[in-house]
Amino acid sequence: MIGAGIAGLYAALLAGEHGRVLLLTKASLSETNSAWAQGGIAAAVEEHDSPQLHLEDTLRAGRGLCDPQAVAVLVSEGPDCVRDLERLGVQFDRAGREYLLGREGGHSRRRIVQAGGSSTGRQIVEKLSQLVTQQRHIELLESAYVTELLVSEGVCAGVRCVQNQKELLLRARVTILATGGAAALYERTTNPPGATGDGMALAYRAGAELMDMEFVQFHPTALALPHTRSWLITEAIRGEGAYLLNAQHERFMPRYDERAELAPRDVVARAIFEEMRTHQSDHVFLDLRHLNRELLRERFPNIWEMLNTHGLDPARDLIPVAPAAHYTLGGIRTDLHAHTNIQNLYAVGEVACTGVHGANRLASNSLLECLVFARRAGQAALKVAEPLRTVTPSAPQARPSALPPTLPPIMTRYVGLVRDREGLEYALARLAEMGESALVGRLIAQSALLRTESRGVHIRRDHTEENSEWLAHIIMQKEREPQIQKIKNLTNISGG
Ligand SMILES: Cc1cc2nc3c(=O)[nH]c(=O)nc-3n(C[C@H](O)[C@H](O)[C@H](O)COP(=O)(O)OP(=O)(O)OC[C@H]3O[C@@H](n4cnc5c(N)ncnc54)[C@H](O)[C@@H]3O)c2cc1C
Structure with a gap:
């Protein structure tokens, strides 16, 4: 398990109930986006609400690009995940027996479950971290920076990482990426500095498909x-x-x-x-x-x-x-069980693109996505019964250098809230000069250049309208031209 935010901690805990888990984080347990989450978790937990209403709100916000099946999974399994967190000891705010629910933009009901007022993320991370460190089947490696996914013949067999300047090759039956988003690539960002999209870069280099990288949400x-x-x-x-x-x-x-x-x-x-x-x-x-x-x-x-x-x-x-860069909607493309196109490689949380957010994430749906799909990944992973594979590593990898200081201003200025062709082309040329550490920035800019419309969080000054031709996903994969995949089954609610 790579990453110890809410997605990684929760998946590790569930998988650790039945098998052995190695949990890696490049920082310490407390340094994650998850610990900074304020608003809470969106879930239809009270009678005045329903998963159907939550589904409609989510699809409406997603401007036609949500995967309705993934949204149905999200909203129907969400309430049970909230109750499961309570089983694990997280105390959500209540007024008597009822949840004290917050209201956020785009939600037609009060449905934001909170813990400790505006410190929901911290409360959950603390509780899950405590349980993880007590679980005897989970081994935690902090300050372990993953530099490569070990993939051969389309199967992921583990990772290469650096800890205390020592390189380790770790074999695993199943690898789950829970490495968070990339909003810290921007100068004005709400994210902690570690949110640099490492998992997206690792997966892309290993041959995974990334989807809709142009969609970066700016918190107003x-x-x-x-x-x-x-x-x-x-x-x-x-x-x-x-x-x-x-x-x-x-x-x-x-x-x-x-x-x-x-x-x-x-x-x-x-x-x-x-x-x-x-x-x-x-x-x-x-x-x-x-x-x-x-x-x-x-x-x-x-x-x-x-x-x-x-x-x-x-x-x-x-x-x-x-506004400031806040959330990466695009990411590693996964199916309903968090599986990527690489065998035995899963992705959960902000690093993944499950299709639940489409072109615009509804507030507080991301922690929910972390929980619902981490649980699914944990369950799917337990079914993989293959023996550990022998890994033939490539030449030692240098740990990617820190972000070039010129990258965040370029991202904010030319790949930010409002973009246009000229600015994106300029950004791409500058990012190309920065080498490997600018890969994720380049993928965002490249996708943004391709999508010649404004939709959801992606705003083009030179293509100001939504264009139905663009009811499509952009898929990026190493050594392939970007694929534009049209959406076939449109729902009535989308884009409303
Ligand atoms: C200020 C703020 C407030 C927010 N409020 C809300 C909210 O109220 N509700 C909501 O739903 N969402 C909210 N969000 C979004 C939400 O917090 C995130 O989407 C979510 O926490 C992401 O969780 P995650 O587990 O996917 O990743 P993260 O919590 O970002 O964790 C990533 C983990 O991966 C590790 N990692 C990364 N790269 C590597 C590597 N190369 N090697 C090893 N380990 C690595 C990191 O060390 C870390 O442990 C908020 C975000 C911010 C920044």
């Missing part, structure tokens, strides 16, 4: 103060009634969408971009001043504290915010 409301990292301000706060104001202090979202501040993320991010352009400003404002101070403090304690640390009092001050 990340803190925008000079010389300060782009801390995310969860949209659950907009769910409690916060407004967005432009540089003139005018509320603008109702002009763009009837759901106003609770429209899906792509709609809100585009509206913010338009307002920033119109008023030549690099931010808009989040206005919390009219909300109940005690409720904010209680429901969002760490956001409250973070704002205070930066000298902002949400009850008095407007909060400057702007």
Whole structure:
């Protein structure tokens, strides 16, 4: 198992109940995107809701590119995964017997299950990490940086990794990549620095198919103060009634969408971009001043504290915010059991492209995807009964160097929220000069150049409309031309 975010920890725990698991992470157990997740997990856990409504919301947000079968798996198995986390000891917030549910953009119901207010990710990671370290069938290798998947004749037989400057060849019956996304390739990002898309690069080099790499979600409301990292301000706060104001202090979202501040993320991010352009400003404002101070403090304690640390009092001050790279929708193409096109290689969590998000991820569906497909991968992996294969390694691999410092500004400027042909071609030329460590950036830019339309989170200044010709996925595979695969079975709800 490569990666110890929520996807990797959960899959390891489930597989560890029946077999031996080696869990590798390039950092420590606490350094993951998962630990930073604020909003919570979307799941139809209460009677006022249903998996069908959750499915409809997810398909609507995905602008025609979701795989309805994968979404059906996600929403129907989601509530059981939430209950399973409770069985493992995670305590979700409740008011009496009922879950205290948050509301986020694009969801027609309150359905965000939270733990510890806005520290859901941390609570879950801590609990799962504790269980993993107690499980005697799970061996944990921290600071173990995977540099290569050992694949021969289309079968994955393990990995090569570097730990304490020593190279290790590790054989495995099944390899599960749970290495997270690539949003840290951008300058303005909500992600921790480790989210550099390693798993996508490893899988691509080994011959796996990557799908829809152009779709990178920009969170509309990340803190925008000079010389300060782009801390995310969860949209659950907009769910409690916060407004967005432009540089003139005018509320603008109702002009763009009837759901106003609770429209899906792509709609809100585009509206913010338009307002920033119109008023030549690099931010808009989040206005919390009219909300109940005690409720904010209680429901969002760490956001409250973070704002205070930066000298902002949400009850008095407007909060400057702007979009920042947040989530990689594309990734390693997998089937309904998290299996890739390489035998015995699985991918789960943000590194994977299961088809549940389509062109726009609905808020809080990603932790759900981590859980549902990690469970499926864990179950599928247990059925692989082949003996360990002998690996014939290639020449020793150099650990990919750190990101070139010029890469994040290029990604933000030319492969960011709004793109065009000229900028993407320029970015591709510059990224090509940076060699192997810019591979994932190049794949994103290449896919973005091919998709000559605007859809979901992918916005082209030179192709501003959605184009039905582009109801298609872009598949990238090493040594092959990109494939454009049209979607055959369209559903009624898609694109609405
Ligand atoms: C600020 C923030 C808030 C968010 N809030 C929410 C939310 O409220 N709800 C929601 O659903 N989603 C949220 N998300 C998204 C969600 O947190 C992520 O999509 C999810 O946690 C990804 O989990 P993961 O297990 O796939 O990967 P991660 O948690 O990113 O873990 C990746 C793991 O892979 C390891 N790894 C990577 N490369 C290598 C390598 N080469 N060798 C060895 N190990 C490697 C890392 O060390 C790490 O252990 C948020 C994201 C951020 C950044």
